[in-house]
Amino acid sequence: MQFFRQLYALTKRNVTIRYKHSLLGFIWGFIKPLLYLFIFIIIFSAQFTSISNYVLYTTSGLIFWFFFANMTSQGAYSIIASSGIIKSLKLQTILFPLAEGMSELFNLCFMQLIRQVLYENRHPDLQVLLTCSFLSIGSFMVGYFIFHRLKNQFITAI
Amino acid sequence: MKQQPVIKFEHVFIDYRQNPAGVYSIKDAITSWSHPFRKQTILKDITFEIMPGEHLGIAGRNGSGKSTLLRAIAGIIKPSKGRIQVNGKIAPILALGAGLELEMTGYENIRLLLSLNGHQVNHQIVNQIQHFSELDEQTLNQAVKSYSTGMLARLAFSISFAHESDIYIIDEILAVGDLGFQQKCIEKIHEIQQKGHTIIFVSHFPAEMVNLCNQALLLEQGEIIDRGSAKKVAEKYKELFELNHD
Numbered sequence: 001m002q003f004f005r006q007l008y009a010l011t012k013r014n015v016t017i018r019y020k021h022s023l024l025g026f027i028w029g030f031i032k033p034l035l036y037l038f039i040f041i042i043i044f045s046a047q048f049t050s051i052s053n054y055v056l057y058t059t060s061g062l063i064f065w066f067f068f069a070n071m072t073s074q075g076a077y078s079i080i081a082s083s084g085i086i087k088s089l090k091l092q093t094i095l096f097p098l099a100e101g102m103s104e105l106f107n108l109c110f111m112q113l114i115r116q117v118l119y120e121n122r123h124p125d126l127q128v129l130l131t132c133s134f135l136s137i138g139s140f141m142v143g144y145f146i147f148h149r150l151k152n153q154f155i156t157a158i
Numbered sequence: 159m160k161q162q163p164v165i166k167f168e169h170v171f172i173d174y175r176q177n178p179a180g181v182y183s184i185k186d187a188i189t190s191w192s193h194p195f196r197k198q199t200i201l202k203d204i205t206f207e208i209m210p211g212e213h214l215g216i217a218g219r220n221g222s223g224k225s226t227l228l229r230a231i232a233g234i235i236k237p238s239k240g241r242i243q244v245n246g247k248i249a250p251i252l253a254l255g256a257g258l259e260l261e262m263t264g265y266e267n268i269r270l271l272l273s274l275n276g277h278q279v280n281h282q283i284v285n286q287i288q289h290f291s292e293l294d295e296q297t298l299n300q301a302v303k304s305y306s307t308g309m310l311a312r313l314a315f316s317i318s319f320a321h322e323s324d325i326y327i328i329d330e331i332l333a334v335g336d337l338g339f340q341q342k343c344i345e346k347i348h349e350i351q352q353k354g355h356t357i358i359f360v361s362h363f364p365a366e367m368v369n370l371c372n373q374a375l376l377l378e379q380g381e382i383i384d385r386g387s388a389k390k391v392a393e394k395y396k397e398l399f400e401l402n403h404d
Contacts, residue, residue, distance in 0.1 A: 002276045009273030017261045088256035089274055090233050090248075 006091060010099035015106055033066045033111060063111045071104040162245060163207040164325055164356050165231060170240035172201040172226055200226045202380045204240070208373075210324075211354045215367035215388050217395040218377030224360050227377065228252055228327050231358065246324030246356070249275075253329065254314045264298030264305075264313060271317045283320055290346075291316035292339075312339055319346055325356045344370070364392035 037059055045054045075097035079086070082096050176198050200223045208214055218224050229235045230242060232250035257271050268287055272279045288298060291312045302310065319326075328347075347370060350357060361367045367374060367388055374391035376384035376398075384394050 005273050005278075006276065009270050013259055013262065013266075013270050016266065017259060084253065085257045085274070087229070087234065088250070088252040090250065091274065 003092070003095070006095055007099055007102065010095055011102040011106070014099055014103035018103070033063065034114070036066070037062055059115045063108065063115060066111070067104055067108040070107075071101050074104070075100040161209055164210050164212075164244065164246050165208040165358075166241075166243040167204050167206050167230075168241040168243075170201060170204040170230065170237045170242060171199060172223075172230060172235060173197050173199050173238045200380050201230070201237075204380075204382060206375065206382065206385060208356060208358070210246075210356060211351075212373050213351055213357045213359065213371040215371035215374040215391070216358065216360045216377065217362075217364070217367060217374060217391060219398070222377040223380040224377055225252070225329060228329055228358065228360065231325075232327055244325070248325045248327060249318060249321065249323035250327045251315070251318040251329065252327065254311050256314075258302055258310065258314060260303035261301055263301055264293065267302055267313065268298075268317055271314075272320065275317075275321070277321050287316045287320050290319070290342075308336055308339070315339075315343060323355070325358065326350060327358045329360045330362060364395055368392050 040058050040062065041054070044058070078096040078100045079093060085091065086093055086096075174197075176196050204227065216224050216227065226235070228250070229252065230237060231244065232248055232252065233242075233244065234250070234252075257274050258267050259270060262270065265284065268284055269279050272283065277283070288295070293309065293312060297305075297309070302313070305313070326347075347357060347359075351370075357370070359367065359371055361370075371388040374384075374386065374388040375382055376391050376394055378398070384391050
């Protein structure tokens with residue numbers, strides 16, 4: 001119970017500080033991947049005319065790639081970045097990469113919603129959301145186990 | 159009936175792995191077979207007990223293992239050998255402002271730190287913290303990065319003391335804050351003492367230690383060299399440095 005309360009607090013912190021003092025605020029987190037998507041769409045959609053719905057095809061892949069890439073890089077850094085907290089509060093170290101993963105998951109859900117509304121011109125249906133959540137939980141677990149194994153090495157590196 | 163000690167250390171050793179050479183490169187890995195990390199023993203064979211209601215001061219020069227000892231009591235690091243027994247809830251105040259997020263407002267930080275310490279957050283406790291810290295609503299709605307050092311200390315100290323615990327661990331944190339707040343902190347400590355809770359207190363000022371503690375412990379290079387009444391240990395602590403000057 002306490003573990004989840006701590007996890008929630010850390011996740012909330014991650015989400016808030018990421019978007020806080022930037023000009024566009026909360027939306028900024030979604031604009032960055034969207035820009036990437038536009039680049040992909042503009043450059044490659046002319047090339048791959050054989051794929052019937054190129055936009056949908058690209059976005060469904062890229063969104064998950066962003067999720068995974070961000071989660072692994074930030075998760076790895078999170079332990080070192082929060083060494084001060086680890087040294088002075090009684091917290092399980094695994095909380096920090098977990099919280100990074102959770103905040104990325106939050107981001108992913110929003111990206112999915114935007115994608116559905118923008119490109120498919122319909123409201124999110126349950127089936128797609130379920131698939132997304134299963135996929136995200138899968139990649140999340142991978143991240144979790146990687147960090148659990150590397151944890152001790154990270155600590156000695158600090 | 160004999161009272162149970164709140165904290166009991168039995169022959170505790172604590173080691174750290176340290177990398178003496180700094181960066182360990184691939185070249186080193188190939189050319190030398192030695193392990194890059196060297197084991198360093200910080201605490202050697204520590205054995206002591208703290209009885210309930212005892213106020214223990216810990217003294218010792220820099221690097222003698224005071225902070226490590228406190229972290230071991232708080233359960234942040236585990237001993238490599240020996241046994242540590244702790245009966246009671248601990249409020250560790252090891253570093254002021256650990257976990258404070260500079261970009262977030264005072265209120266958000268209060269909620270964050272309370273949750274990180276494993277407490278439930280409710281309106282009442284936030285109000286209590288605000289009252290104790292004497293910071294006004296406008297300040298607490300500002301980002302913490304705009305606070306002065308003293309204001310930060312007030313906030314952090316108030317959060318740490320918000321919940322009642324059995325054992326308080328205080329690591330030389332009274333040095334910041336203005337006179338009024340320092341007095342308030344000391345009053346708070348006296349209040350805790352009167353309730354019969356245990357306090358473990360690290361200070362570099364012997365006078366402060368004698369004032370706040372009844373028992374004390376002197377550490378030197380990871381070993382306890384003196385344990386007894388605060389007055390006696392404070393004298394010994396002063397002697398330690400006089401010898402070095404000759």
